Amino acid sequence: MTNHWIDLKNSDCIFVIGGNPAENHPASMYWVNAALDKGAKMIVVDPRFTRTAAKAQVYAPLRSGTDIVFLGGMINYVIQNELYHKDYVVNYTNAATLISPDYKGPPELDGLFSGYDNTKRTYNRASWAYQTDAEGKTKTDPTLQDPNCVFQILKKHYARYTLDMVSRITGCPKDQFLKVAETFAATGQPGKAGVILYAMGQTQHTVGSQNVRIMAMLQLLLGNIGIPGGGVDALRGESNVQGSTDMGLLFHVLTGYVGSPSAAAHKNLAEYIQKETPKTSYWSNKPKFLVSMLKAWWGNAATKENDFCFDYLPKRAGDHSWITLFHALHDGKIKGMLLMGQNPAVSGPNARMERKALEKLDWMVVMELFETETAGFWHAPGVNPKDVKTEVFMLPAADALEKAGSIVTSGRLIQWRPTVAKAPGDAKSDPWILDRLCKALKQAYNGSTTPRDRAILDLNWDYGDPIDVERIAKEINGYWAADVVDDKGNVVGKKGDLFTTFGTLRDDGTTACGCWIFAGYFASIDDGEGHIQPASKRRGTKDPGGLGTYPYWGWVWPVNRHIVYNRCSADPDGNPWSKEKALIWWDAEKKKWVGYDVPDFVATKAPTDPGGKDPFIMMVDGKGGLFAGMAEGPLPEHYEPLESPVKNLMSGLQNNPVIKLWTTDQDKEIGDRVGKPEQFPIIATTYRVTEHWQAGAMSRTLPWLAEAQPEMFVEMSKALAASKGIQNGDKVAVSSARGQVTAVAIVTDRLQTLNVDGKKLEFVGLPWHFGWAGIATGDVANDITPHIGDANTMIPEYKAFLVDIRKAV
Amino acid sequence: MRVSRREFLKASGLTAGGLLLPTRFAAAAEAARFPLHKAIGEGHTICPYCSVGCGLLIATDESGHISNSEGDPDHIINRGGLDPKSVAVRQMSISDLRLQKVKYRAAGSDKWEEKPWDWAITEIAKRVKATRDATFEEKDANGVTVNRTQAIAWLGGAANNNEDCYVASKLTRALGLVYVEHQARI
Numbered sequence: 001m002t003n004h005w006i007d008l009k010n011s012d013c014i015f016v017i018g019g020n021p022a023e024n025h026p027a028s029m030y031w032v033n034a035a036l037d038k039g040a041k042m043i044v045v046d047p048r049f050t051r052t053a054a055k056a057q058v059y060a061p062l063r064s065g066t067d068i069v070f071l072g073g074m075i076n077y078v079i080q081n082e083l084y085h086k087d088y089v090v091n092y093t094n095a096a097t098l099i100s101p102d103y104k105g106p107p108e109l110d111g112l113f114s115g116y117d118n119t120k121r122t123y124n125r126a127s128w129a130y131q132t133d134a135e136g137k138t139k140t141d142p143t144l145q146d147p148n149c150v151f152q153i154l155k156k157h158y159a160r161y162t163l164d165m166v167s168r169i170t171g172c173p174k175d176q177f178l179k180v181a182e183t184f185a186a187t188g189q190p191g192k193a194g195v196i197l198y199a200m201g202q203t204q205h206t207v208g209s210q211n212v213r214i215m216a217m218l219q220l221l222l223g224n225i226g227i228p229g230g231g232v233d234a235l236r237g238e239s240n241v242q243g244s245t246d247m248g249l250l251f252h253v254l255t256g257y258v259g260s261p262s263a264a265a266h267k268n269l270a271e272y273i274q275k276e277t278p279k280t281s282y283w284s285n286k287p288k289f290l291v292s293m294l295k296a297w298w299g300n301a302a303t304k305e306n307d308f309c310f311d312y313l314p315k316r317a318g319d320h321s322w323i324t325l326f327h328a329l330h331d332g333k334i335k336g337m338l339l340m341g342q343n344p345a346v347s348g349p350n351a352r353m354e355r356k357a358l359e360k361l362d363w364m365v366v367m368e369l370f371e372t373e374t375a376g377f378w379h380a381p382g383v384n385p386k387d388v389k390t391e392v393f394m395l396p397a398a399d400a401l402e403k404a405g406s407i408v409t410s411g412r413l414i415q416w417r418p419t420v421a422k423a424p425g426d427a428k429s430d431p432w433i434l435d436r437l438c439k440a441l442k443q444a445y446n447g448s449t450t451p452r453d454r455a456i457l458d459l460n461w462d463y464g465d466p467i468d469v470e471r472i473a474k475e476i477n478g479y480w481a482a483d484v485v486d487d488k489g490n491v492v493g494k495k496g497d498l499f500t501t502f503g504t505l506r507d508d509g510t511t512a513c514g515c516w517i518f519a520g521y522f523a524s525i526d527d528g529e530g531h532i533q534p535a536s537k538r539r540g541t542k543d544p545g546g547l548g549t550y551p552y553w554g555w556v557w558p559v560n561r562h563i564v565y566n567r568c569s570a571d572p573d574g575n576p577w578s579k580e581k582a583l584i585w586w587d588a589e590k591k592k593w594v595g596y597d598v599p600d601f602v603a604t605k606a607p608t609d610p611g612g613k614d615p616f617i618m619m620v621d622g623k624g625g626l627f628a629g630m631a632e633g634p635l636p637e638h639y640e641p642l643e644s645p646v647k648n649l650m651s652g653l654q655n656n657p658v659i660k661l662w663t664t665d666q667d668k669e670i671g672d673r674v675g676k677p678e679q680f681p682i683i684a685t686t687y688r689v690t691e692h693w694q695a696g697a698m699s700r701t702l703p704w705l706a707e708a709q710p711e712m713f714v715e716m717s718k719a720l721a722a723s724k725g726i727q728n729g730d731k732v733a734v735s736s737a738r739g740q741v742t743a744v745a746i747v748t749d750r751l752q753t754l755n756v757d758g759k760k761l762e763f764v765g766l767p768w769h770f771g772w773a774g775i776a777t778g779d780v781a782n783d784i785t786p787h788i789g790d791a792n793t794m795i796p797e798y799k800a801f802l803v804d805i806r807k808a809v
Numbered sequence: 810m811r812v813s814r815r816e817f818l819k820a821s822g823l824t825a826g827g828l829l830l831p832t833r834f835a836a837a838a839e840a841a842r843f844p845l846h847k848a849i850g851e852g853h854t855i856c857p858y859c860s861v862g863c864g865l866l867i868a869t870d871e872s873g874h875i876s877n878s879e880g881d882p883d884h885i886i887n888r889g890g891l892d893p894k895s896v897a898v899r900q901m902s903i904s905d906l907r908l909q910k911v912k913y914r915a916a917g918s919d920k921w922e923e924k925p926w927d928w929a930i931t932e933i934a935k936r937v938k939a940t941r942d943a944t945f946e947e948k949d950a951n952g953v954t955v956n957r958t959q960a961i962a963w964l965g966g967a968a969n970n971n972e973d974c975y976v977a978s979k980l981t982r983a984l985g986l987v988y989v990e991h992q993a994r995i
Contacts, residue, residue, distance in 0.1 A: 005861055005886055026892035027861045204995075236860040238967035238992055240974070245993045247974035249963075255978060260987075263953045297979055314957035314985040317949070322994045325962055334962050334988065336940045340977060341966030342991060349995070363936045367965075370906050378914060385919040391936075393929055394921065396908035399901050400857035401867060401875070405970025407855060409862035409886075414971070420852030421902050422873025425909025426926065430966075430973040436926070438980050440934035452947050452985075455956065459983045463976075472972040514975055539853075541885060550885050691893050693858055694992075698968070701906045704897040774906070796995055 003231030004411025006548030010229030018201025085223030111651025171754030193229030226568025299460030478513025545596030712778025
């Protein structure tokens with residue numbers, strides 16, 4: 001989130017699209033209701049009338065996979081009716097920036113952007129570049145009139161997203177769309193704030209990244225970024241998916257979103273730094289973050305002479321993301337797998353294919369609370385254990401309440417949890433397990449003289465015996481790796497002292513820091529009431545300003561800033577745009593930014609200083625990117641989901657032209673099969689319910705939750721049910737090109753037949769929590785989802801695919 | 810005047826350790842004005858389900874397993890409220906289905922065997938080493954130092970603590986893994 005949960009109370013309009021907070025983030029409704037009680041409105045746009053929709057003032061349906069059309073239509077509405085926050089847009093976004101005259105977009109190229117390579121299926125972005133003058137300075141037109149300026153390009157691009165097109169493609173009736181547009185566009189006024197809440201309904205598509213982009217663009221136009229009650233707020237899916245991502249457990253990143261090195265681009269540290277360090281923006285400090293991490297990882301072995309052990313880092317060969325990983329597994333290339341609290345047998349797309357791929361493993365290690373479908377894949381229903389040669393080690397793990405550590409909320413709030421219960425039997429915490437494993441490996445490699453083994457032998461790994469999680473925390477937080485004095489002999493840093501900010505980090509090996517954005521989370525500071533303790537342990541309840549910031553409760557990254565890009569809350573001169581949404585402002589006497597949050601800006605940089613009006617400090621030009629290059633283009637454009645019942649009406653290009661298409665075993669019963677509407681005419685989507693949790697290990701095993709939601713179901717409209725002779729409660733077979741599942745029919749008004757360009761289209765929805773293990777069991781919904789991902793993030797398109805249904809006997 | 814939960818319990822003489830136990834155990838306690846029939850506990854923690862980060866109060870019995878859980882009224886986000894999952898989370902502590910022993914399944918076998926921790930760690934390390942050694946690439950075809958193995962993968966875990974994830978991130982990279990993924994990707 002750019003903002004945070006409690007901040008919802010400051011909003012005038014809460015727009016929920018591709019998310020269902022009442023269902024999946026129930027406690028957030030306390031803060032939604034706080035806003036509604038003050039007269040705010042909530043809008044829900046969703047294929048289904050959800051539990052959240054039941055609390056909203058405005059609801060509009062849309063066909064799953066058409067969010068860019070809906071939001072593009074809203075952008076068109078805002079521009080045509082001049083409802084954007086003009087001064088904010090001119091000063092804080094790249095609206096005025098001139099783009100290369102070679103740029104062409106979908107209006108001219110029937111769905112494509114300039115620079116497309118048909119064979120490679122990628123874009124050359126040269127024609128998307130900013131125009132620069134003789135000195136290399138970006139050219140702009142602050143009057144927003146130049147046909148090459150971003151604003152005019154944007155206007156022309158979304159002029160095609162007319163009311164008519166929106167209704168024809170999304171299936172949303174015009175009046176309902178207009179009600180949404182009008183209600184939310186009212187937040188473009190200074191003094192009003194609108195927030196967009198979204199979740200997997202936006203991300204789990206082949207255009208998922210662009211879905212998120214277009215929400216951010218709408219918010220930039222309305223001046224809703226960086227203000228209380230505004231923002232683009234992701235409703236993250238797990239208690240600590242924010243933290244696990246921050247810690248770099250994805251192939252393409254190290255900790256703190258510093259990119260992992262690739263063989264193709266980064267021969268050595270110098271090349272990495274040269275290619276990956278922008279000259280401007282806060283990312284220009286990247287070398288400090290990387291070197292400090294290397295110093296934390298390889299300690300005394302990491303020296304300037306050996307590039308701080310940069311070469312020890314494995315370099316990626318290309319894409320190693322989830323779907324690619326399972327293909328490598330399927331092809332017999334991956335021999336061993338370690339799983340820590342993950343259940344791909346249920347949660348992976350095209351789960352039958354992914355489960356079959358697991359059988360190729362020589363060995364598997366699972367650290368788990370229960371025997372999940374993954375841990376027991378070798379004796380799943382229909383599998384003969386004799387045919388599966390995989391050795392499986394199932395290690396009993398302590399649950400969240402049985403070990404100490406910290407987690408990060410969706411609002412970037414880090415909270416420390418002490419151990420409050422005892423782990424059963426021989427169950428151990430994951431750090432204990434990994435610590436034992438690391439020590440065993442160091443032992444196994446002891447005495448090796450091969451350079452390839454140095455990465456393990458030199459690894460700085462000393463967390464005590466028994467393991468003390470707080471020692472890990474200190475390493476993540478960062479500390480001085482040496483005594484440092486300045487040229488006057490004053491002590492700058494004492495070895496071992498913890499940092500309170502990443503601003504102290506250096507690239508010379510004197511600082512060690514496991515994760516730069518966490519610098520400060522474990523340093524001891526005041527809780528507002530005089531108790532000094534590690535920041536993330538604090539429970540101080542003072543709230544200066546009354547905005548719900550609570551700066552003394554836990555600790556928020558980065559450096560306790562609760563609302564990022566908060567320079568935007570003040571006008572170019574440094575005064576709040578409105579008193580209603582005042583957050584930080586420039587104090588000319590004190591010569592610094594003051595207010596109710598830590599400034600997301602150099603505290604002493606005046607509005608009149610160079611860069612004083614550039615709030616987006618992580619962007620190279622300091623401006624919000626209305627126009628910004630991504631894999632499929634610099635502007636979000638509608639393409640149909642891979643499996644769609646209709647032709648793309650927006651252009652002649654049916655699907656996202658840069659997605660990676662998989663064709664393994666397409667002709668076999670289990671493989672990368674794609675369904676056609678002639679055989680599978682019904683749109684399907686998957687989602688979650690309040691009573692269950694993800695792949696089910698933490699909920700289908702608990703009696704109360706199993707009782708509350710005992711069975712797998714499929715929701716459908718009354719019209720669809722009638723046409724198939726299905727009644728509420730009947731068993732229904734739902735099939736796709738990849739498999740079939742059986743579920744109990746819920747026939748309901750909450751799903752309505754869609755009118756898409758004159759065609760009546762039906763859709764169904766299934767929860768994906770179920771599997772054969774536990775108390776509440778059912779078929780695995782992901783047996784029918786497709787093996788296709790977004791072009792930027794490779795997230796699978798779980799939210800829009802094709803099925804057929806029939807009454808099961 | 811807003812009274813915090815802690816202040817309320819203090820006033821009732823119920824905040825010292827043993828005084829939170831049912832009255833039959835409160836041997837040397839002052840006379841409690843509000844006799845309790847079960848332990849209500851003051852162990853603060855954060856719910857392990859969604860990303861709102863609600864506060865829970867936990868009490869445990871003599872064996873250390875959860876005997877009571879409720880919302881933490883002093884928590885700034887949930888103010889004592891809980892959803893069905895966080896209400897039920899205490900069942901995880903006492904569930905018969907919880908894994909309590911290390912288990913091993915041999916190739917082709919149809920059953921689990923119980924094993925000691927030491928054995929499992931040693932055997933796992935052997936396999937990690939063997940696979941790594943057999944598949945490690947120091948340089949790629951272009952002569953670039955890559956120091957990786959593409960034959961071992963890591964998945965997980967978004968329900969794990971930052972500290973768990975950090976040591977996992979560190980260890981996997983030290984071993985040369987490039988296939989490192991988890992829930993955030995899907």
